[in-house]
Amino acid sequence: MDFASFLIQTLNSLQYGLLLFLVASGLTLVFGIMGIINLAHGSFYMVGAYLAFVLSSATGSLVMAIVLGIPLALVFGAILEWALFSHLYKRDHLEQVLLTYGLILIFEQLRSLLVGDDVHGVAIPAFLDASIQLTEVMSYPVYRLAISAVCVALAVALYYVIQRTRLGMMIRAGNDDRSMVESLGINIDMIYRVVFALGVALAALAGMLAAPISSVFPNMGSHVLIISFVIVVIGGIGSVWGALVAALIVGFADTFGKVLIPELSGIVVYVVMAVVLLWRPEGILKKG
Amino acid sequence: MNAHASLLPKLIAVAIIACVPLSGESFYIEIVGKVLVMAIFAMSLDLLVGFTGLVSFGHAAYFGIAAYAVALLSPQYDAASLWVVLPASIALSALAAFVVGLFVLRTKGIYFIMVTLAFAQMAYFIFHDTPLGGGSDGMYLDNKPSAAIFGWEPFELTNEVHLFYFILAMMVLVYLFLARLLQSPFGRVLVGIKSNEHRMQSLGYFTFRYKLGAFTLAGALGGLAGFLYAVLFGFVTPELLSWHESGNVLLMVILGGMGNLAGAVAGAFAFEAMREIFADITKYWQLLMGGVIVAVVLFLPGGLAGVPGRIKRALQGGEAK
Numbered sequence: 048m049d050f051a052s053f054l055i056q057t058l059n060s061l062q063y064g065l066l067l068f069l070v071a072s073g074l075t076l077v078f079g080i081m082g083i084i085n086l087a088h089g090s091f092y093m094v095g096a097y098l099a100f101v102l103s104s105a106t107g108s109l110v111m112a113i114v115l116g117i118p119l120a121l122v123f124g125a126i127l128e129w130a131l132f133s134h135l136y137k138r139d140h141l142e143q144v145l146l147t148y149g150l151i152l153i154f155e156q157l158r159s160l161l162v163g164d165d166v167h168g169v170a171i172p173a174f175l176d177a178s179i180q181l182t183e184v185m186s187y188p189v190y191r192l193a194i195s196a197v198c199v200a201l202a203v204a205l206y207y208v209i210q211r212t213r214l215g216m217m218i219r220a221g222n223d224d225r226s227m228v229e230s231l232g233i234n235i236d237m238i239y240r241v242v243f244a245l246g247v248a249l250a251a252l253a254g255m256l257a258a259p260i261s262s263v264f265p266n267m268g269s270h271v272l273i274i275s276f277v278i279v280v281i282g283g284i285g286s287v288w289g290a291l292v293a294a295l296i297v298g299f300a301d302t303f304g305k306v307l308i309p310e311l312s313g314i315v316v317y318v319v320m321a322v323v324l325l326w327r328p329e330g331i332l333k334k335g
Numbered sequence: 336m337n338a339h340a341s342l343l344p345k346l347i348a349v350a351i352i353a354c355v356p357l358s359g360e361s362f363y364i365e366i367v368g369k370v371l372v373m374a375i376f377a378m379s380l381d382l383l384v385g386f387t388g389l390v391s392f393g394h395a396a397y398f399g400i401a402a403y404a405v406a407l408l409s410p411q412y413d414a415a416s417l418w419v420v421l422p423a424s425i426a427l428s429a430l431a432a433f434v435v436g437l438f439v440l441r442t443k444g445i446y447f448i449m450v451t452l453a454f455a456q457m458a459y460f461i462f463h464d465t466p467l468g469g470g471s472d473g474m475y476l477d478n479k480p481s482a483a484i485f486g487w488e489p490f491e492l493t494n495e496v497h498l499f500y501f502i503l504a505m506m507v508l509v510y511l512f513l514a515r516l517l518q519s520p521f522g523r524v525l526v527g528i529k530s531n532e533h534r535m536q537s538l539g540y541f542t543f544r545y546k547l548g549a550f551t552l553a554g555a556l557g558g559l560a561g562f563l564y565a566v567l568f569g570f571v572t573p574e575l576l577s578w579h580e581s582g583n584v585l586l587m588v589i590l591g592g593m594g595n596l597a598g599a600v601a602g603a604f605a606f607e608a609m610r611e612i613f614a615d616i617t618k619y620w621q622l623l624m625g626g627v628i629v630a631v632v633l634f635l636p637g638g639l640a641g642v643p644g645r646i647k648r649a650l651q652g653g654e655a656k
Contacts, residue, residue, distance in 0.1 A: 066483045085583075126579045135635060140445060141390050145589055148582045149628025156622040237558060273578065274454055285447060313460025318454050321438055324450060328441050 048306070050199060051182045056302055062191045064298020065198035069253035070271055071278040071290045072205060073246025079285020080222045081239055083132060084140050086147040089272025090154040091247045095120060095254025095276025096263040100167050109172045113255050117248055128240045136239075147171075155266065164265050169258040171205055194256050201249070202291060209287060218242060222285055277316055281323045284332025345597060352503060359488035365567065367498050369609045371506045372563045377587040377599040378509055379556035384585070385594030386517060387549045388438075392448045393455025394557055396435075397428040399576030400458060401558030403468045404428070406476045417480040417492065425555050426563045431458070433556020440512045455581055457468050463573040473572030476550055476565050477637045494565050502563050506600070509556055513596055518554075528593075544600030586628065 048056075074088045098119060104113035131150070133300050135143050170176075171190045178186035184290050209215035220228045230237050256269075261267065282289025296315050304315030323331065355367045360534040367535025376398055383389040409415040426504065438448045462468045480493040510654050516522045524545045527535045535542050553573070574580070604647035608625060613620035 077444065082445075084448065131629070138632075140448060140450070141384070141585070141589065141593075142409075144390070144392065144582075146585060146629055146632040148586070149625040149632070152621040152628070156619050156625065160619060162512065180594030255501040269578075273452065277453055280446060280449050307619075310465050311461075315458035316458045317460070320450075320453050321457075324438065324442065324446075328446070 052187045054181065055185060055187055057304055058191065058195070060299040060302040061295070062195045062198075062298075063302055064295040065195050065202070066253050066257055067271070067274060067297060068083065068100060068202065068280055068291050068294035069198060069256075070250045071144060071275040071282070073249040073295055074275050075279045075282065075285055075287060075290045076218070076242050077246050078279060079219060080242055081136055084143045084147065085136055086144060086272065087150040087154065088246070088250055088275065089268030089270075090151055091268070092254040092257075093158065093268035094123070094154065095160055095251030096169075096255075096258040096261075096267060098151045098251065099255035099258040100169050100263045101162065103169055109169060109255070111253065115137075116255055120248040120251035121244045123243035125183035125240055127247070128243040130307070132243060133236070133239070138280050144193065151268070159265065166264040168262050171259045187309070190259060194260075199254065201252075205287065211217050214238075214241070248286070264267075274316065277320045281320055281330055283332045286332040289330055289332030336355050341597075349503070353500070356499050361393050364499050366446050366611065368502050368567050369564070370604055372567060372608060373584070373587060374600040374603040375506050375509050375563070376557055376560035376584050377511055377562065377591065377603045378596055379553045379594035381588045381593065381596060381599040382513060382525075382556070383553045384588050385599070386522070386529060387525040387546060389447050389546065389550065390585075391394055391451040391550075391553070392578070392585065393453070393576070394553070395433075395576050395580035395583055396455035396458040397432050397554035397557035398561035398564070398580065398584075399462065399571070399573070400431050400569060401425060401428040402563035402571045402575050403462060404558075405565045406474050406571045407468060407496075407563050409476055409478055411477055413545060414478040417482045418484065420480050421562060425558045426562065429555035429560025432557075433547065433551045436550035436554075440546050440550060442542060450580055451533070452581065453560045455576060455578060459573055459576040462576060464471075468571065468573070471573060473539065473570055473574075475570045476568075479566050481568070498567065502567070505559065505563060509559065510596055510600070513556075520550070523546065526530070530647040590621050590631065
């Protein structure tokens, strides 16, 4: 592997890992704070991608689609939390698995009813539709760099919100001890709703950003869901920073796995997970 | 457990199922055969989820491994011997479960659910991405195994009625085996682990060994179901190992009410019946299925098996909770 292709794969790994971080961060927060296994989290990614397709077809611009799509995703998340997930907090994991599994079926079928089962492409915004020439034959698309930049900006913003704001303080406290937070007079139900809606919006945004690269297609959420689970487990449930580290590990393992051992690329990520769990059964970073 | 009191309804149920081939309709024979296979699969998972308290979300892996084993072990132009491929397929699933169990049983709770899922995905991708079993297309089982012993053939699996009764017999055997096992000291320890693992440890039990034993056995019985599935349908695809299958079988166990072997069988019947009926009504059957699942979780904790108790309590005027 020469330097230029190494560079390209490294950039791809970063971009993929950072995108997965957007999905996994919401998943790990919902796990850590509310103790909920949400199998439908991958569907939010799918919903985001289809929103990008539908809205960008309607408005003619992916940027407009994202601007309109994020508030929609937030509202969608808040409604779901209110209608369904708020009933699950005290149930056991098995029932959470089931209910959210049922939701996947519903979301996929609704998607099929509303948009159909065809694969659709989404156009890259014109101002990002360019490539940087690396060598005579190899170039790197600007759009992928833009995705990485957006993800880094969001990770920084998330760090700021969680570590430096009052809301973040309440989220962290809720992560540690729900009843203590409640007894201090903080409306934990509202915190839950905000965190859940935020997680939905992050996953949907990941789907919107990925839409031009991967196209939109049926069941696109399910692969992302499973990979995000792996990331959450590797990173340690409830740990946003663990999820970031784990997402990057997974991004690199998957991308380089595809290049170096294409036949076994599917299992590389799971082998990494097994090794990490043998080393640290509770993930790289513990909840906190 | 008052096993004898509830024996009669079970016998009647088996007798009714045994009459299905009399209809002479291949469609019904195959569909009920499939349900019976799924019932074995659901019972094997119930051993983990309902009795030992281990929520495995990757049980389809052991189903699929045995199904692929039959297809791979059968020669292309000749029938393999049932008495070789059946134990071999089950042994492979058991071995896989044993190895995976060594890893996953170190974890608990949410981690356990997700790690079992991840290992199942690993198995899925091995069959999906490598040419070993025909890649994503899967492969055909061209010749069903032969039951011949030294030239004498007691039954033929190529005959749909013989195959049906073979599957039914297997299901009854698995039921009796598990019911007996759960009465044994080993089964008692498993139930004890479910209610309080620390207590069992302080009583001096090496709970890890018992859990590993249960995990391996569940894998083996799941393998038996996978073997029968491959023989029944004559082809295998990676989708047999997919997490949707793991989800479906979990659903059967829950529908039937966990920790209830007959319930697991009933759950398998209910699940497949719903799937058939909904698919008959509309091509958007997943919407109805999803709705039913959500409704069961929200309004029927305890599954179908909890329904008679709820009705009884409601009639007695108590709170139906």
